[in-house]
Amino acid sequence: MQQTSILTIDSLHKTYGDVAVLKDITLTMEPGEFLVLVGPSGCGKSTLLSCISGLTEITSGAIGIAGKDRTHDEPADRDIAMVFQSYALFPNMSVARNIGFGLEVRKVAEAEKKQKVAEVAELLKIAQLLERKPAELSGGQRQRVAMGRALVRDPKLFLFDEPLSNLDAKLRVTMRTEIKRIHQTTGASIVYVTHDQIEAMTLASRIVVMKDGVIQQIGTPQEIYNTPVNAFVADFMGAPSMNLMTAQVARDGDRIRIEIPAADGVPVELFDYGTPPERLPDGHGNVLVGLRPEAMRDAAQMNGALNNRHIQTASCLLDVVEPAGADTYAVINLGGKEAVARLSADADVQAGERTEIAFDLSKISYFDMDSGVRL
Known part of the structure; x- marks a missing residue:
C-alpha cells in the first residue's frame, strides 16, 4: 500500500x-x-x-x-x-x-x-x-x-x-x-x-x-x-564553503589538465584522472573548479595516500594561517580568489611561506563560468 x-x-x-x-x-x-x-x-x-x-x-x-x-x-x-x-x-x-x-x-x-x-x-x-x-x-x-x-x-x-x-x-x-x-x-x-x-x-x-x-x-x-x-x-553550503577557483582546463587523453593561476605568478598545475564531464570544454577553456577545504590538505601529513593518482600536490604560497583547534586553516590566493585549505592541527606552516598542498581530485566539481551550473 x-x-x-x-x-x-x-x-x-x-x-x-x-x-x-x-x-x-x-x-x-x-x-x-x-x-x-x-x-x-x-x-x-x-x-x-x-x-x-x-x-x-x-x-x-x-x-x-x-x-x-x-x-x-x-x-x-x-x-x-x-x-x-x-x-x-x-x-x-x-x-x-x-x-x-x-x-x-x-x-x-x-x-x-x-x-x-x-x-x-x-x-x-x-x-x-x-x-x-x-x-x-x-x-x-x-x-x-x-x-x-x-x-x-x-x-x-x-x-x-x-x-x-x-x-x-x-x-x-x-x-x-x-x-x-x-x-x-x-x-x-x-x-x-x-x-x-x-x-x-x-x-x-x-x-x-x-x-x-x-x-x-x-x-x-x-x-x-x-x-x-x-x-x-x-x-x-559548508563551513568553510567550497573553494571555487577559475581554471583553464583541457582534455589530455584519459585525464584533464587543470591550470589555476596563483597570486605569486606560479600557477598550480593538476591532472584529474576521473571521468570528465561531457560538457567540459574539448579544447582550452575556463571553468570554475570546486574543491572542499578537506580536499586540500598538507602533503606532509598524507603519508601513503600520495601514491593515489587522484592525489596531486603543488607548492602554494600561504596568505593567512588560522589555527582552529582540531584543524588549521590556510588561505591561498588561487584563480583570483581566496581558497581555504584544511591542514592538520600541528601543521608547521607560517603565513608568507610556501608549502606542499595535496589536492584530492576524486572530490572535484566543475561548474560553468557563466551560468554556474554543474558540468
Missing part, C-alpha cells in the same frame, strides 16, 4: 504587487521526514513556511497536507503546529498550562490533558519546571516549552520558523541535538526554516536550498554537500 505524502506543494507562486517572492515552488515530503528550508535572507523560505501554514495566502498553486487539499483552508483547519523564533508564551500561565493550552481550548478531558502534558514534559526534560512561569525560565527552557505546546497536540505536520535564532551559540548546539533526538524518538514530520547551513546539515533528512524565491536543489545533506547542482549551492 502506497504511503500518502505528508506535504505536497504544486507550482506555488506568491507575489506582492509586481514583486515575485516565490516562483513555481514544487516539492513533496514523506511522513517522518525532517525537511529543512535554507537560504540567505530574503530567499523566500519563511514566506513559503507561512504559505504552508495558511498564515499567508498564495497567489497560485496548490498545497496538500496528509492527502487533503489545504490550499484555501484556515490555519486552524490544517492540522499543523508551529514553533516560532519568538517563543510566544503566555506570561501569566505556568509552564504546564502553556503546554496544555491548545488542549484546553479543544476541551480535552482534564485527566487526558495532564497525562499528555506530563509525557511531553518528560520527553523535553522540563518535568521539574511545570509550575514555573515563563519569566523564571532561561531561553533554552522557554524554547522547550514552545516545542512542548506544539508536540502535545500531535498534529500531522510541525512547522519550525528559525526557532534557535534567539539562543547563544553554545545553547543552539545543545538545542539542535535535542530537536534531532525528539525527531528520532517521535518520528514527527517537520518542516524547518533556517539561514544557518550547519543547522540544515545536522538536522535534515532532506534539504531544500532556496535563492531569490526559487528552489536551487533538493537532496540529502550528503547530496547537497558532495554534488551541488550549481556554484551558489556549492558556495552557500
